[in-house]
Amino acid sequence: MTQPRAPAIELRGISKRFGAVAANKDVSLSVAAGSIHGIVGENGAGKSTLMSILYGFYEADAGEIRIAGEARRIRSPADAIAAGIGMVHQHFMLVETLSVVENVVLGAEGGARLGGGLARARAELTRLSQQYGLAIDPDATVGDLSVGLQQRVEILKALYRGAGILILDEPTAVLTPAEADQLFALLRALRTQGKTVILITHKLREIMDVTDAVSVMRRGEMVAHLRTAATSPPELAEAMVGRRVLLRVEKPPRERGTPVLEAVGLCCRDARGTETLRDVGLTLHAGEIVGIAGVAGNGQSELLEVLAGLIQPDRGVIRLDGQILATADRDPARLRERGLMHVPEDRQRSGLVAAFSAAESAILGYQHDPAFGAGPLLQPARIEAHAREAFAAYDVRPPDPALKTAKFSGGNQQKIVLAREIERRPKVLLVGQPTRGVDIGAIEFIHRRLLALRDAGVAILLVSVELEEVMALSDRIIAMCGGRITGERAAEAADERDLGLLMAGVTGEAA
Amino acid sequence: MSAAPIELPRWADVALVPLVSVAAALLVAGLVVIGIGENPLEATALMLRGALGSAEGIGFTLYYATNFIFTGLAVAVAFHAGLFNIGGEGQATAAGIAMAFACLGLSWAPGFIAVPLAILAAAAGGALWAFIPGWLQAKRGSHVVITTIMLNFVAATLIVYLLREVIGKPGSMQPETPDFPAQAVLTPMHQLLAPFGLRLPPTPLNSALLLALLSLFAVWLLIWRTRLGYAIRTVGANPRAAAYAGISPAAVTMVAMAISGALAGGLAVNEALGVQHRLVLDFTAGYGFVGIAVALMGRGHPVGVGLAALLFGVLYQGGAELSFDKPAITRDMVVVIGGVLILFAGALDGLFRRLVAGVLRSGRSGA
Numbered sequence: 001m002t003q004p005r006a007p008a009i010e011l012r013g014i015s016k017r018f019g020a021v022a023a024n025k026d027v028s029l030s031v032a033a034g035s036i037h038g039i040v041g042e043n044g045a046g047k048s049t050l051m052s053i054l055y056g057f058y059e060a061d062a063g064e065i066r067i068a069g070e071a072r073r074i075r076s077p078a079d080a081i082a083a084g085i086g087m088v089h090q091h092f093m094l095v096e097t098l099s100v101v102e103n104v105v106l107g108a109e110g111g112a113r114l115g116g117g118l119a120r121a122r123a124e125l126t127r128l129s130q131q132y133g134l135a136i137d138p139d140a141t142v143g144d145l146s147v148g149l150q151q152r153v154e155i156l157k158a159l160y161r162g163a164g165i166l167i168l169d170e171p172t173a174v175l176t177p178a179e180a181d182q183l184f185a186l187l188r189a190l191r192t193q194g195k196t197v198i199l200i201t202h203k204l205r206e207i208m209d210v211t212d213a214v215s216v217m218r219r220g221e222m223v224a225h226l227r228t229a230a231t232s233p234p235e236l237a238e239a240m241v242g243r244r245v246l247l248r249v250e251k252p253p254r255e256r257g258t259p260v261l262e263a264v265g266l267c268c269r270d271a272r273g274t275e276t277l278r279d280v281g282l283t284l285h286a287g288e289i290v291g292i293a294g295v296a297g298n299g300q301s302e303l304l305e306v307l308a309g310l311i312q313p314d315r316g317v318i319r320l321d322g323q324i325l326a327t328a329d330r331d332p333a334r335l336r337e338r339g340l341m342h343v344p345e346d347r348q349r350s351g352l353v354a355a356f357s358a359a360e361s362a363i364l365g366y367q368h369d370p371a372f373g374a375g376p377l378l379q380p381a382r383i384e385a386h387a388r389e390a391f392a393a394y395d396v397r398p399p400d401p402a403l404k405t406a407k408f409s410g411g412n413q414q415k416i417v418l419a420r421e422i423e424r425r426p427k428v429l430l431v432g433q434p435t436r437g438v439d440i441g442a443i444e445f446i447h448r449r450l451l452a453l454r455d456a457g458v459a460i461l462l463v464s465v466e467l468e469e470v471m472a473l474s475d476r477i478i479a480m481c482g483g484r485i486t487g488e489r490a491a492e493a494a495d496e497r498d499l500g501l502l503m504a505g506v507t508g509e510a511a
Numbered sequence: 512m513s514a515a516p517i518e519l520p521r522w523a524d525v526a527l528v529p530l531v532s533v534a535a536a537l538l539v540a541g542l543v544v545i546g547i548g549e550n551p552l553e554a555t556a557l558m559l560r561g562a563l564g565s566a567e568g569i570g571f572t573l574y575y576a577t578n579f580i581f582t583g584l585a586v587a588v589a590f591h592a593g594l595f596n597i598g599g600e601g602q603a604t605a606a607g608i609a610m611a612f613a614c615l616g617l618s619w620a621p622g623f624i625a626v627p628l629a630i631l632a633a634a635a636g637g638a639l640w641a642f643i644p645g646w647l648q649a650k651r652g653s654h655v656v657i658t659t660i661m662l663n664f665v666a667a668t669l670i671v672y673l674l675r676e677v678i679g680k681p682g683s684m685q686p687e688t689p690d691f692p693a694q695a696v697l698t699p700m701h702q703l704l705a706p707f708g709l710r711l712p713p714t715p716l717n718s719a720l721l722l723a724l725l726s727l728f729a730v731w732l733l734i735w736r737t738r739l740g741y742a743i744r745t746v747g748a749n750p751r752a753a754a755y756a757g758i759s760p761a762a763v764t765m766v767a768m769a770i771s772g773a774l775a776g777g778l779a780v781n782e783a784l785g786v787q788h789r790l791v792l793d794f795t796a797g798y799g800f801v802g803i804a805v806a807l808m809g810r811g812h813p814v815g816v817g818l819a820a821l822l823f824g825v826l827y828q829g830g831a832e833l834s835f836d837k838p839a840i841t842r843d844m845v846v847v848i849g850g851v852l853i854l855f856a857g858a859l860d861g862l863f864r865r866l867v868a869g870v871l872r873s874g875r876s877g878a
Binding site: 308309310331332333334336342344349350351352353354355356360363364365367368373376377378379380 | 732735736737738739740741742744745748749751752754755756757758
């Protein structure tokens with residue numbers, strides 16, 4: 001690997017339009033063979049489009065793709081696989097009811113009879129596992145595996161098809177810090193074996209940790225190619241957004257007020273009877289942000305939903321303003337009337353109605369407000385005026401209330417939800433994943449708003465899978481694992497290692 | 512990373528796609544007509560003349576359209592709540608039964624009391640018949656597609672029993688009720704318009720058309736201008752968001768089904784109170800099912816439903832005339848044409864969306 005090889009991937013002048021939107025404008029990229037190359041950019045910067053072109057989901061309107069120095073036409077994922085490109089999607093493409101080896105051969109069964117293909121795959125899997133130190137049981141059912149192991153199956157799938165180039169799309173979004181470290185160790189091992197890795201992420205720390213080179217995209221264009229060793233997170237953030245960004249907002253200390261929301265002994269089961277909350281209790285005071293740290297799927301979502309009245313707990317007591325909430329009061333509409341607002345984790349699936357106009361989505365949950373019409377009637381003019389005002393205050397772009405909700409970017413959709421829930425002066429604000437899928441510029445805006453609310457005396461419960469975000473905003477941090485609260489730390493006393501252990505369920509010693 | 516949904520300008524979505532669908536359906540129907548040795552242009556001309564060429568033809572066309580407006584709206588309202596109500600036939604039957612009881616019991620009442628009460632009884636009967644599947648889905652998880660169609664059979668059997676054993680005309684072998692009291696029926700349109708100097712030939716068209724037009728407006732108001740309509744649309748578009756907003760999908764399901772059933776009851780009003788002046792067996796005659804096509808073609812919007820109802824009215828009346836003039840084209844052939852229309856307007860909608868989107872795009876990039 002000492003003599004210079006042709007770049008593993010060379011893209012020249014790639015352009016792609018969707019209707020009026022230029023998703024990629026004359027993009028060029030060169031990825032050295034045997035390197036880890038990061039691609040960063042805000043949402044909608046064109047990273048995913050570019051990778052989709054490389055993987056054959058779309059065909060570019062113009063431009064050239066060269067793989068190992070050879071011009072190639074990639075018109076379908078099958079072409080991409082034939083060219084030695086493998087892709088690990090953010091949302092895994094696995095069949096949960098099948099075993100690891102069955103998933104690996106899926107689409108490459110090698111003949112009408114399954115037996116031979118499976119035997120070959122099993123042998124190959126064992127070899128790959130040894131080569132890269134990827135311990136995995138080929139006969140385990142994929143649905144039973146942890147998210148980190150499922151991701152390994154995805155990687156093995158690509159390697160089994162002979163991929164020399166691996167594209168990973170936001171691979172750490174679903175991992176614990178420890179799992180992410182394991183993934184990076186694996187990527188380094190792949191690099192040592194001469195594989196080329198493209199890592200798409202918006203986490204600058206990961207870029208700094210693991211990549212050799214990094215390319216920055218902004219508004220469909222490639223704006224910078226940098227050697228990782230020669231750059232810094234602030235420089236990258238500035239290149240992504242096009243202006244200087246505060247990566248960490250100022251958080252002045254503030255005395256917390258009286259308890260506003262108290263929960264004691266909450267227990268909950270999901271539809272399959274699995275315990276999702278086990279004896280969870282917490283107190284939220286006026287003027288403080290309490291962050292919940294935890295890997296996705298450890299009960300934080302259920303905690304939010306129980307507190308918001310969306311699901312009923314099997315046991316436990318919730319007090320709002322000192323009053324115990326009866327079952328009938330634990331209804332989202334009633335709780336809203338009493339000042340408990342909720343920014344849901346999944347804004348697209350529950351916080352907005354994609355098919356509605358933005359103005360209509362901006363009254364979701366408040367459709368009974370007399371401000372929007374007399375009696376049973378709603379007045380579109382008032383709903384639009386309300387949206388116009390809110391969109392101006394929250395810098396929603398484009399500020400067009402008549403535009404369909406689905407046409408707004410993730411960050412602007414989130415601003416619509418935040419505006420709706422915050423403008424009514426909540427006493428308690430439950431916030432789930434406030435910046436998931438939101439660009440750096442908008443993240444800064446949202447963080448400032450949340451801190452301003454806290455300073456105005458609102459009690460905020462923050463659930464986020466971004467540990468950095470939890471640490472930056474919270475006054476207190478509660479860690480959850482397996483539906484249980486595994487520890488609590490004051491923000492000043494918290495560090496990532498310690499929280500990572502709590503999130504993994506390692507308790508016992510006091511910090 | 513899946514195929515992007517096909518986005519079209521609004522005018523193309525509401526006007527161009529349905530027009531292309533209808534044109535394609537007529538083309539296919541024309542091929543069928545050629546296949547049996549007739550001239551499709553001549554057949555089309557005969558059909559249009561039969562439906563729209565005379566005051567009598569127009570009267571019949573509008574009478575059919577009245578039925579389709581009611582059943583189309585019924586399907587459309589349920590559709591906005593994400594429910595597929597295919598029980599219009601059964602709901603109209605139940606409405607007819609409730610109305611017959613009301614009319615036969617109201618022989619003492621003057622018309623201005625009896626007629627509104629009879630209409631309310633029809634709405635209540637239809638609403639009840641649709642509320643049952645709504646309740647079953649909301650509380651028990653039984654799918655309305657299954658339960659509404661099963662209740663069609665129950666209603667069809669129930670009306671036979673009632674017409675034979677309970678409210679049947681004494682001494683008659685026909686499964687029908689005695690005539691409703693003369694003051695308790697709707698006025699035929701030719702009588703209604705006579706005082707205004709309009710001399711129209713007698714047709715089945717009656718004042719139920721006005722009720723149908725009123726229903727079109729009322730449904731528009733309900734769906735797009737009321738808080739309940741907002742709740743219905745939220746549940747239909749995103750039940751999770753509805754739950755988040757404190758809107759109970761279960762309650763909305765039941766309410767929307769009841770409203771849907773009440774609208775289907777309009778079919779009984781037009782047929783029994785407006786035309787037959789008594790309840791007869793099988794008066795629903797498949798109008799409830801055609802309502803599904805009307806609602807799909809009209810894209811759930813009252814304006815679209817009105818236009819689609821008119822189109823199917825033309826088809827029914829023109830088809831009847833056509834089979835009269837051209838014995839080779841039987842009534843069944845006309846039903847086939849209707850079926851082709853339903854297929855193209857409903858099921859193959861996506862096909863033409865893709866086509867229209869492609870044409871629009873190439874037109875734009877060529878310009």
